[in-house]
Amino acid sequence: MANNPTGLRILSLDGGGVKGYASLLILRRIFRTMMTEGGLDKEPLPCEVFDLIVGTSTGGLIAIMLGRLRLSIDECLLQYEKTGKAVFDKPISQNKLGKMFKKATSSALYDIGTLQEEIRILLASCNMEPDSHFVEESGGNPCRVMVCVTRGINTRPDVLRNYLSSHPTQENYKCSIWEAASATAAAPTFFDPVKLAGGESFCDGGMRRNNPINEAVSELNRELERGWSGRSLGCLVSIGTGVVEAANISTSVTTLIRAVVKILTDSEDTAEEFFKSPFGRQLESSGRYFRFNVPQGLQTLKLDEWKETEKLNAATTEYLSKSGTGSLVKLCAQALSDPDALLNTPLFSNRQLRLDNSCSNFVQRPLYQSRLREYFWNFDCTKPQVFVLWGMAGVGKTQLALKFAEVMKTRLKVFWVPADQPSSFNQSYAKLLAQIQPDHQLANATQDLPTLLEETCSALEASPADWLLVIDNADDFEEYQQAMDPYLPRSGRILITSRDPRFQGDVAAVEDGINVLPMEKEESIELLTKSIPGRLLKVSSETEEAPSCLVNMLGNLPLAIAQAAANIRDQQVSLRDYIKFFQDEMDPSSSFRVPTRDRNARDPRNAEQSVNKTWGVSLNRLRKSSPSTVLLLGYMSCLHWDRIPVNLIRQLPKFEGFSPIEFRQMIAGALQLSLVQEHDLGQLSVLQMHPLVHGYAWSQVGSTDCKFINEIVPLLCVLFPLTTSHSSDSSDWVLCSFLSSHCRRVINVSENVGLQSKQLARLMQVYSSYLNGFGDLKSALVISTRALDLATAMWGPNDISTFYVSKTKIDCLQSSQMYQKALDYIDRGLEYLYSGKHGLVEAEVERLGEIGDLLSTKRTILSDLFDHQAALEVAIQVVDILTEVRKLGSQSSLVDSAMLVSLHNKAHSLHRLARFDEAEALNLEVLKDSLGSDGSVLVDHRAYHAFLNLRGQIIVDKDNASPNQHMEALEIFSLVFQDTLGTHGIGGLDTWIAVNNVLSELVALEGDSRVQLTSLEIFELLFSLATKQGLPRRSSHPEFQYALWVFLGHVNDSLQLLQSPDFERWWGMRTEFVQVCQMTQELPSLYTAGRANAAGVMLQARGRFGLAEAQHREALDVLNQLPEETLSAKNARDLFNVSNYNIMLALARQGRIYEARIYRDEHRREISPAEETYDSLEVRLDRDIKDQQLYDQTVAMMASGDLTPTDQWWLDHAISLERAQKRYGFFVKPSTTTDIVEPQLLTDVKRILTFPKTIKKMKHVFPFKRRK
DSSP, X not given: OOSSOSEEEEXXXXXXXXXXXXXXXXXXXXXXXXXXXXXXXXXXXXXXXXXXXXXXXXXXXXXXXXXXXXXXXXHHHHHHHHHHHHHHTSOSSOSHHHHHHHHHTTOOSXXXXXXXXXXXXXXXXXXXXXXXXXXXXXXXXXXXXXXXXXXXXXXXXXXXXXXXXXXXXXXXXXXXXXXXXXXXXXXXXXXXXEXXXXXXXXXXXXXXXXXXXXXXXHHHHHHHTTTTTTOEEEEEEEEOSOOOOOOOOOSSHHHHHHHHHHHHTOHHHHHHHHHHSHHHHHHHHTTOEEEEOOXXXXXXXXXXXXXXXXXXXXXXXXXXXXXXXXXXXXXXHHXXXXXXXXXXXXXXXXXXXXXXXXXXXXXXXXXXXXXXXXXXXXXXXXXXXXXXXXXXXXXXXXXXXXHHHHHHTTTSEEEEEEOSSHHHHHHHHHHHHXXXXXXXXXXXXXXXXXXXXXXXXXXXXXXXXXXXXXXXXXXXXXXXXXXXXXXXXXXSEEEEEESOTTHHHHTBOTTSEEEOOOOOHHHHHHHHHHHSOHXXXXXXXXXXXXXXXXXXXXXXXXXXXXXXXXXXXXXXXXHHHHHHHHHHOSSGGGGOOSOEEOTTOOSHHHHEEOHHHHHHHHHHHHHHHOHHHHHHHHHHXXXXXXXXXXXXXXXXXXXXXXXXXXHHHHHHHHHTTTSOEEEEETTEEEEEOOHHXXXXXXXXXXXXXXXXXXXXXXXXXXXXXXXXXXXTTSHHHHHHHHHHHHHHHHHHHHHHTTXXXXXXXXXXXXXXXXXXXXXXXXXXXXXXXXXXXXXXXXXXXXXXXXXXXXXXXXXXXXXXXXXXXXXXXXXXXXXXXXXXXXXXXXXXXXXXXXXXXXXXXXXXXXXXXTOHHHHHHHHHHHHHHHHHHHHTTOOOHHHHHHHHHHHHHHHHHXXXXXXXXXXXXXXXXXXXXXXXXXXXXXXXXXXXXXXXXXXXXXXXXXXXXXXXXXXXXXXXXXXXHHHHHHHHGGGOHHHHHHHHHHHHHHHHTTTOTTOOOOXXXXXXXXXXXXXXXXXXXXGGSHHHHHHHHHHHHHHHHHHTTOOTTXXXXXXXXHHHHHHHHHTTTOOOOHHHHHHHHHHHHHHHHTTOHHHHHHXXXXXXXXXXXXXXXXXXXXXXXXXXXXXXXXXXXXXXXXXXXXXXXXXXXXXXXXXXXXXXXXXXXXXXXXXXXXXXXXXXXXXXXXXXXXXXXXXXXXXXXXXXXXXXXXXXXXXXXXXXXXXXXXXXXXXXXXXXXXXXXXXXXXXXXXXXXXXX
């Protein structure tokens, strides 16, 4: 780090309440980078680096701690948390109604005295007197600190300094450190104003100067006249506290006031105005101004939410993890380490060719801008500096180059040469000579063009350090090499923009280029909202996701976003209506009728642009140079735009005759224009198109000839298997998952163009079967219905192929719980098989097998409908069918396995009918016949697990099961759990069914000393595995969700009995687990809603009412997404009612009683039935008060020794005490199942599943050797 630099370093800190924590995190990252970049032994203190620190509100508080108290950043972070907790944890009024009353009477929400006392305590810890003066004694060149305040009497902006200003316009106030710190932090409505010893009254300066950048610059100018005479600004760092939400104008007075306050305190508006000012542009272009602000994640955080440090940490870390932010941090650290390096930046006033400005709505893209600055900032005389920005059309390459040219033209001559055609290049490049050597201007008219171009090259090479040459839109690599490259200098700075990736490596060095990708989501949203008038944007709480939705559909492509905004403005439609129109279009490119126009651009090529026009240029070039590449784009447009396997394209009839070299040349044609990207996925190479390019290729190529889709359908039909395995890691499922998006796209395209074929019907059948197993039941049912209609039209109703398609629809109806329709189709199928229309006369075994299959499905449906007698009768029919098959001479292992499964189903129905003795005898027979002579299992393991599970259920359900019988059932269920977890992992449905059986038996055996396994150990194992590995996407299937719902019910039961802080730790693990479950794209269902509501009930029991409210609201959100027919069921209506009732309770128990009563009035129809069942709000609150009084009385009696848990008084109040202990804390240890409250992470399944040696091997079936 430079010693005693001339360049001044200034830090400006925005206000933002507790969000100032984010400012400190950003500053810490900058200083860490300074240490590593500068090779420092230790991190410097901010007071050792900055000459001036300016802050507003809590930014001012930080400025004082860093500059006046000379704290390190880490020390400041700790103090910030401590102060936040002390001040904001004790509001003067606790509930929301009280806060509203305080605001209405202009009284403060928080006590300013608490803040002042915390500052005095901090001073003592720094070995300073409590009333130390803010102004420091002269000498020692201390870090200067200035904080913004507002004069109370006239609301005039003012400042307090830790030094004396000699400027004639400035006042020097006498105050202590604690007075200055509390004055700048005294935000109106939150704190009362602070009165200094001199009589002046101040509050914070955030209303007009929340971002104090202008005050910092004004102070700089004042001090340059005096104390800093002869010095210059070397680096200005401005750090915000998060971008605020857009302020919508409302007719509500309260909302209007809030919006006005938000506008007055919006720091980002101030930052934008400063950046656009001449001084701001000069600083930014010379690399001396840096602005940091977290764009997403802090908008909804209030100034006093001090507990949200985790949220602050997460959002700030996410912001700093962006590569663009990282580059900016690095540049800032370098500027702070050596501020003098940027002071000698030459500013050119030479006459240059007029350059276009970047577009008026340009959005900063730090990744690319910082990369260009790093590369070109310093001149390297040892080699040419050629850098390439390459990427697809419309991605913003030209705009990035224009923005960088704006930065560089204050230091160098910048020459801009369009290279879209040789003629454009020649004309513009030839004109440069007159700019470089004005005396050649007259000779230009008489010289031949090649000579003029050569002289231009020589003139540039004569002064290589003085210029930057931008070659824009050099998209034709061959043309560039032949007509342009020979005339370009071999020294100096050259920036090239192109669609062709070959420039990086062939023209520029391999490392000297970057692929410009579509924008980051935050950048895209900023561009969209900047480009649309507020009246058309109309982003309300109901449509706040609209901008995100549209930029996602546009693939974050800058030109597409700008053009979408242009169309919204042209058609004067709202953002929401435009999105609806866009979604309804088969070809999205048709939504771009109006081009985007930029009046800042003088070059007509840049002034009016359209995505269709830019891609049309590339397509026309391919039609001439590589017609086979155009065909490739046509085929690709029929598939999904992402992850298109190269091998799939290779198998198309059109390309089968291509040699490997010809095939690669065809793909290269698309790669060279950035219309397609290629990625290597290990052993598989895939192609990718931007979604809008994909839509354009469909409209221009794919939709123009039916041969494209006609050839894709049969190929995909062959590749896509009919899934029969329930294992998510089987080869069939892996292949189906990979091809799923392509299959959906092909089906949609086929129907759009009116294609009808047998192959399409077959493809729809196998795809709907996959979706059904995957859990997308709605889509599966729709596509299976369309498949059956098409099969009937193609093959006729009596063809066996149509029957097979109908079986897939039956499976989909069953999964969707549309049982009666499924039974109707089963009866039709049976009628067909018993008739002579099926054509299976020569295949009687196959016919009987199909009958047995349909009957098995029918038995399962009847069992789900609880018609167990009918299910038993059908199970017997299946056994009879298989017996007949055996009589026909079929003795295969498949028939034997099917017979065992059928007998198991019969036993299952007998068990459900409470005919336990018959069920047990048949179950034992099935288990015995499932083993070979060597003890190996002869049937599928899933079936064998089902046999074992039924064995365990029979044991515990028969009569009143003894502890020994429960122990035997636990051993069975544990064995199944161990095997399923080891075989399928947590991604298998059977694993979760098995663990639920184990957990049920652990509850039954609570307190039994023989149990060496606790519920918490199992929970932690599965939580750990789930968060590390994730759950497969197929876990969104209702059966899987039901198993997870039951599992979380066991978790909730156990968590109710945990003491703090163990409860908090386990609740955090449970929350993370639920998030993993939702990452599987879980479909809304009654199970997910019930799970959320049950969690809320448990949290209310534990006194975590805020968390509980969130869970109940989540349950309602899920229920509101369900179809009306599902919500009409009684269990759904009951859950809907009780969720609303629980929200009311949670509100009231947070002290928000007024809100709770309003909520009850608004939802009277839903809450009244629940109040009749669970008591009214007033009764429940009265019971809560009595429970707390009883708890306090119990505490006092136990403390005096007058009460023990065995006393009759305790037993008389046991129910109330149990409720109170869960909420306020346990007097005694609640349960033996929670002995392990700090279990070590268990990664070895066998270590926690401790079984007797006799059951460790799967081949041993212990029911035949039962212990006595």
